[in-house]
Every structure is written in structure tokens, then in C-alpha cells.
Amino acid sequence: MSERQAERGGQSRAGVLYIVATPIGNLDDLSTRAAKILSQVDFVAAEDTRHSGRLLQHLGLSKPMVALHDHNERDRAGGLIDRLQAGESAALVSDAGTPLISDPGYVLVRQARELGVQVVPLPGPCALVVALSAAGLPTDRFTFAGFLPAKSGARRTALEAWQRETATMVFYESPHRIADTVADMALVFGEDREMAIARELTKTYESFYHGTAGQLLEVLREDANARRGEFVVMVRGARDVEPGGDLDVDRLLALLLPELPVKKAAKIVAEVSGVSRNELYQRALALRQER
Missing domain, CATH: 3.40.1010.10 (Tetrapyrrole methylase, N-terminal domain)
Incomplete structure (x- = not known):
């Protein structure tokens, strides 16, 4: 039947x-x-x-x-x-x-x-599909990671495993951890990584926030209401190239460091190589100390 x-x-x-x-x-x-x-x-x-x-x-x-x-x-x-x-x-x-x-x-x-x-x-x-449909991020390829670890150290380790993922990444998060999670994302993926956050989907106070990791972290820290509810956090993937590729990132950093501050040099190399800005910042510091 x-x-x-x-x-x-x-x-x-x-x-x-x-x-x-x-x-x-x-x-x-x-x-x-x-x-x-x-x-x-x-x-x-x-x-x-x-x-x-x-x-x-x-x-x-x-x-x-x-x-x-x-x-x-x-x-x-x-x-x-x-x-x-x-x-x-x-x-x-x-x-x-x-x-x-x-x-x-x-x-x-x-x-x-x-x-x-x-x-x-x-x-x-399904919250992740609803959020993606209105986020304005690429949806031709995405990967769902669910909830990240509650403790910051374990959370950063988990995020580092996604550092070179080229598909849009989707996470769920709770109100008492949302600001800390976005802070860790800004650290691991870089403050300039494009993100979107969906809050309270289909409810009275449904909200979408779109911008860089640094911008969204500022919003969450300044607006208590933005930290209330249930969240879907979406992160645009890394550039669709092998991070670093044939580019000698250390050589490029060495050329830029005499002309630019460490942070600025790391940002520029991150944009052209796809390597994490945080990783490049640490490499740039090491190069400067070697001089």
C-alpha cells in the first residue's frame, strides 16, 4: 500500500x-x-x-x-x-x-x-538551507560543520582544519558563544574574510548580518541584541587556488617588509596567495626578526 x-x-x-x-x-x-x-x-x-x-x-x-x-x-x-x-x-x-x-x-x-x-x-x-538561500554567499558548493567545540582552544584547532576550504562553510552557534566564535574565525581566517550571520530565522526578530569577520565581530560586541537567539554562521571559502601555489610567499614578504608594516604586508600576501593572514603575519614576524 x-x-x-x-x-x-x-x-x-x-x-x-x-x-x-x-x-x-x-x-x-x-x-x-x-x-x-x-x-x-x-x-x-x-x-x-x-x-x-x-x-x-x-x-x-x-x-x-x-x-x-x-x-x-x-x-x-x-x-x-x-x-x-x-x-x-x-x-x-x-x-x-x-x-x-x-x-x-x-x-x-x-x-x-x-x-x-x-x-x-x-x-x-532546515536552518542551514534557509540561511544560505538569503546570505548572499556562494552556494554552488558548501560544507556544513554543525556546532564547533565550546572551548576556544579546541574551536581554533577545528577552524584551522577548515582554513583552506574553498567552499562556503556553514556552522551553527549558540548566543553565549557567538561573539567568541566569530573572534576565533577572524583570528584563523583573517579579519577580512567575508561572512554572513543569520539570527532567529523565521521568527519576529529575524536578522542577517553581512560583512567581514572583523566588521561582524564589532557588531556583536557593540550590540547586545545581536547576540541573542540561535545563529547560523556562514563563511566564504578561501580562494579557489592551492594556497601559496607556486608563489614564494616568504620571498614576497621579504620584499614587502622593508616598505610596509608587518600587518599590511601579511594582508597583501594573503590576498594574492590564499594563505591565512594570521599565518602570514607570524611568518612575517619571524622574517623580520631574522634580519
Whole structure:
């Protein structure tokens, strides 16, 4: 029986795990199909049952709910698979957006696939796609890195691994770390790297900030309101060339240093080579000390 036939019969399709994307802010963004599936399934597996319960209440629905989050998913997935294999249908939802995208659900979906349980995804809201569509940065190629480490040292190390990435990079960040994260991005990628930040997508105070890493850091430090909400941080990739290429960056720095301050020389070489300005600044300091 197809999903359409099941819908016409007014019953949910047995033994199917539906991946249901839910609104990231505006409840009107829930699709008609998603609402229909939520009304038909036997139970809902939710990251936070209280949060998702309000969505069901908004739809006028009352459904059995099971909490499925990062702390219990490995222990609980097996029992949910047993219910699906016994003929029940379930909707997997996260607090907002598409499940598994920096949200729980991987263990459950992986086990369902391995055991032959049908998994049906429903397209819908996803913060990273929504943010990219309006950011004004290249979208022909992008890479999603989710949340960065909470501690600055580990965060900088993680960013350094992305230093030469040429595709647009997309990160999620929380309000209490957004300023520190952008500060680390300015340090690792350079203050002149183009960025965009999306805040509170689809909500009342939705905002987009666009500029260099240095400019956006200044905005975040000066405006407390700009640090409130949930964030998608997008960073334009490095120049689409092998950083440094055949260019002798040390020789170019050596030629510029007698004429320019270290910071200015590093900035110019970074622009023509694709090498991080911070890295070049350190190399320039070393060259100057050798003189």
C-alpha cells in the first residue's frame, strides 16, 4: 500500500518511520503533508516531548510521545525498532528543523535501515538551507560543520582544519558563544574574510548580518541584541587556488617588509596567495626578526 493510498483510507501506513521536518520558528511553515502524517502515525519520537507537544497541540492532535535525545537514543532505539517491526508507524521529530541535522536520530535511522524498516523522509524547514538561500554567499558548493567545540582552544584547532576550504562553510552557534566564535574565525581566517550571520530565522526578530569577520565581530560586541537567539554562521571559502601555489610567499614578504608594516604586508600576501593572514603575519614576524 502506498503512502497516498494509506492517506486516502484515513489510516497511517504500518511499520514506517517518517522523518518529519518541523518549523524552525514560524509554525505556518509546517507542510500540509507533515501535518497529515503527524495525525496518522501511532506515536511520535521527539527530542523534547514538551516542546513537540506544543506543536501537536497547535495542530489539535493528541499522540503518544517518546523522548529520543542524545542522552538516551542508543538505549531506546532498539525498543522503538521493535514497535515499528510489530506494525506501528512513527514520526521522528526534533525541536526545530530537519531531524539528524545537528539533532538526534542517526542511531534510530541507522538501525531501521539495517533491519529493513522503511524510512520515509518528509522535506521541510532546515536552518542551514534557509540561511544560505538569503546570505548572499556562494552556494554552488558548501560544507556544513554543525556546532564547533565550546572551548576556544579546541574551536581554533577545528577552524584551522577548515582554513583552506574553498567552499562556503556553514556552522551553527549558540548566543553565549557567538561573539567568541566569530573572534576565533577572524583570528584563523583573517579579519577580512567575508561572512554572513543569520539570527532567529523565521521568527519576529529575524536578522542577517553581512560583512567581514572583523566588521561582524564589532557588531556583536557593540550590540547586545545581536547576540541573542540561535545563529547560523556562514563563511566564504578561501580562494579557489592551492594556497601559496607556486608563489614564494616568504620571498614576497621579504620584499614587502622593508616598505610596509608587518600587518599590511601579511594582508597583501594573503590576498594574492590564499594563505591565512594570521599565518602570514607570524611568518612575517619571524622574517623580520631574522634580519
